[in-house]
Amino acid sequence: MHRPPTAEAEVAEELAAVRPALVSRYAAELAGARAAVLTRLWRALAHEPLPWVAGRERGRDGLTVRLADGRRLHGPPADPYATAAYVAAVGLDGVEYDDPARLTTALAVAHGAGFAAELGHSVASLALSRAGHAEGAERWPVDDWVWEQRVVDGHPYHPNCRSRPGFSVAEQLAYGPEHGPVVRLGLVPVPAGSCVVSGAWPEELRDGGRLLLPVHPWQVEHVLKLPCEPGPSAHPLMSLRTLALSGGRHVKTALSARLTSSVRDISVYSIVLSATLSDFAEALAARTGGLLHVTRTLGAATAGSPELAAVWRESPGVYAAPGERVVPVAALAGTGLPASPGWLARFARLALTVGLRLLDLGVALEAHGQNLLVVLSPAGEPLRLVYRDLADIRVSPARLARHGVPVPELTGRLVTDDETALRRKLFGSLVAGALAATAGSAAALRAALETAVPDLPRTPDLLALLEEPLPAKALTLMRLSPGAPGDQWAGLPNPLL
Template identity: 45%
Template sequence: MPHVGTDEYSHPVDLLTALRLPGSANLVAEVAHSVAGLALSRTTSPLTTAFLDRTLEEHEQSVVDGHPLHPCCRNRTGFSALDHLAYGPEHRPVVALRLHPAKEHVVFGDWPDELRDGSGILLPVHPWQADRLGVSSAGTLDASPLMALRTLSAGDWHVKTTLSAQITSAVRDISGNSIATATTVSDFLAGVVEGIELQPNLASAAVLANGEPDRALGVILRDKPVPRANETLLPLAALTARPVDGGPAPIRALGDPVEWLREFTELTVPPLMTLLARGVALEAHEQNLLVGLVGGRPSRVIYRDLADIRVSPRADLPERLHASQEALRAKTFATFFSTAMTGLVAALDAPDEDLWRTVAKAVPDTPDRPALLRDPLPAKPLTLMRLDPATKAWAYLPNPFSR
């Protein structure tokens, strides 16, 4: 158990309180909510479907414990216990999205005819959001919540809704800029990404308030990924997630760990490093990477949630996405190597040295290769960021390639 002085603490809130960290009041409240949410999530019943026979939605909902590194992994500030049960993906509910008849609206991309109503559109609104805003409804659209909670699977689409609740670190609404550029960013990536498939943004829309997109009433529609023959589609996080009934991570049942990791890294590392050399960084963590498995072996990788990419400055993309090469490198290294790859290595049943050596062999000869294999790896200081939301600095971890 953690110690402060001679006292032991079994609850993280008691430990945080005893530490008396400056500015920790909000963090203490968020951790308390997270602990309660995590305890509730672990009351869900285990999935009975065989691992490789599960649908994408079932795999999304199998990640019971939430964010693997965040101190507030199950924090949903503003949610009651009933809200967790009604909307949390780990509880596998059917969520009836409210179809709001939006007369004053803006649309970008190919908005589906099924979500039109004469000259207006039917904007899918999360029921938690609709109840708080008091918006009208002209019907509902049944959907299954995915890992991100506010993104749901409905028919042929994945629907990213606004949800003005704080999930882990941020309030999950959609800025007007993101609404306006969702399809532009998607089209740009389609022209530069090679080796990794994309889940494209089909369309975006929002209610207009004072002539501007309302960040509390916006939606991004994505095409739903379709499994190929004999393929299982799942988020990378589902491979390393702790089963609710205990036992090892599912990835341990998929064969030789070194060979599995070799196949996965050959699909992911060269494209990500090549893209970085071209001035584009993806937010390639365990939630944003979908893996296609055939017979349990990696066959393809799909990248989704395009809003958080960063690029070297260019006129055809919004300034909020622009970053220096150093910042692009930090994003790629922190999200994929420090987070996703470290989680895989920890879950696989093989010596770490053998696994990191396998990863290193897949790193192409790009300008960023020496830094990846030699320098400390950046990581988000998630606890410090909750103590001081203005924190912009990176934490740095010992480089696993140079051990």
């Protein structure tokens, strides 16, 4: 029977046409990429509340997952906080699968066919990313975008860590930060009267009665299909749609593509609130005793559509003194610093001190490894934190009022007094996300938290962190539940219990 070509084969064919020198390296990276994605998938099968999982049995020889139809999956003991690829194969009723896409196809669950295709793309794109990544010579680079481009594998726990549907191989090489490209942005002229503007729009991007909106070239070709003028060159950052320009500013562009879980555009809602949020966050950060800075939103504009919008932000690097470096938490593994248990404990203490302080005041940060950055001393010590991108924080008016903090004029999804929602937002991103991925294993995370926690104020939020399962987004369940909007959650084993 004829089988359609796999994503791995399709990428190999395209790569042979556009960058033949990478073909052999790409082929050599495929096995490792399969294991990396399979490890992330096994985490979900072991811990997420998947409706077709009937039970889980942990034994000396590993973990068995009982399916509702009577079949059984078997694999190694599942560490929900591991970042190294440790799952080479998973057995399904005695048949071994080393390919996450084929395993998902064999599971034959609702919406599994589409998810299997995404996993195939994730494997192929991850192998391409690893093959095309050029190791930097500088251990402590000065330019902030260099740190960002060292993050090759994408999301540490999402099986779709490198899935980029809609991107050809040539486009991945041209726009993926791990490949080290320089991207030439476009400028779309839009009548100023038809735009929603928040903050101060740069004067150099005004042309009489028109605003010049920076647009990503992928967006121009695949979505907008509008004529545009040549714009500035920039270095893509981890999120792919945000880029660093000369002079230190960052620009977040609309990029209507599905990366990992979400379609990445810029909502009109976030544009309208951007200046208010920026001013509010700056004032709130001042209550942390200098331990936190929030990058300011300089200006934001939309032509009334999530597909044509842009946000200007200052670079996190402006908060570094001479000799210091500002490093995204997701890039810390490349510094070698997290290998020290003492360093990891000091970093955890800093991050939890800031995160819990803001949560008590009434703001839950989405402090994952992309949004959260750490200021390092010349010797590599964690000194302060920098947070960027306020589009998905949560704000509690009741908590703010309790502390006498002026409540900003906010509406919509950002506003909630639900304690579970607030704690999930912070704990899921910071503890189960940034800290866990920096630690790289349950044992290392537990050791860091055991050292850091005794120094923290005993707030109700801290007690919830210590005594309850650790919330994490159920990333695979969300991809298999297209009709269920919003986040879904899993309760991971608490490393401190």
